[in-house]
Amino acid sequence: MYHYSQITPLNKYIMLTTPVYKTFLKYKCILNLIERSIEMAKKSTKNITKSRPGLTPESRENQLISLAIDLAEKQLREGSASSQVISHFLKLGSTNNMLEKVMLEKQTALLTAKTESIKSGKVIEELYANALDAMRSYSGNNNSDI
Numbered sequence: 001m002y003h004y005s006q007i008t009p010l011n012k013y014i015m016l017t018t019p020v021y022k023t024f025l026k027y028k029c030i031l032n033l034i035e036r037s038i039e040m041a042k043k044s045t046k047n048i049t050k051s052r053p054g055l056t057p058e059s060r061e062n063q064l065i066s067l068a069i070d071l072a073e074k075q076l077r078e079g080s081a082s083s084q085v086i087s088h089f090l091k092l093g094s095t096n097n098m099l100e101k102v103m104l105e106k107q108t109a110l111l112t113a114k115t116e117s118i119k120s121g122k123v124i125e126e127l128y129a130n131a132l133d134a135m136r137s138y139s140g141n142n143n144s145d146i
Contacts, residue, residue, distance in 0.1 A: 029084055034064045037071035 054060035072089065075081035091097055 029088070030068070033068045033072065033085065037064075037067040040071050040074075041067055 051063070054063050072081065072085050075085060076089070
């Protein structure tokens with residue numbers, strides 16, 4: 001790694017525009033939101049509903065996401081939400097995002113249909129092979145080289 005003082009403006013631009021770094025920034029923003037929601041949950045003394053931590057990493061992650069969304073909603077209602085929170089939820093409501101969701105659902109359905117088609121093709125192939133073997137045995141020809 002480079003020391004920060006050794007990074008040229010071109011290298012900094014390349015680093016900031018790479019997909020990996022963009023993904024890192026997105027998750028960093030989500031983690032900051034989760035950390036703030038945890039801090040706010042600790043400070044809040046009213047309506048505390050203590051639930052046990054999730055048993056799996058996925059359930060724990062879902063709990064933290066739920067807390068973060070609750071905090072973001074509270075901040076939006078109170079007018080204290082940061083610009084990152086506001087722009088995040090604006091992007092979620094955009095038509096492009098909704099179209100992307102629909103497109104992903106359609107791609108998933110297409111992949112499922114392709115998988116089913118391949119499976120049914122294999123079954124049909126087996127049925128033809130069985131039918132040919134049965135016809136050979138009925139005709140008295142037991143060669144399977146045909």
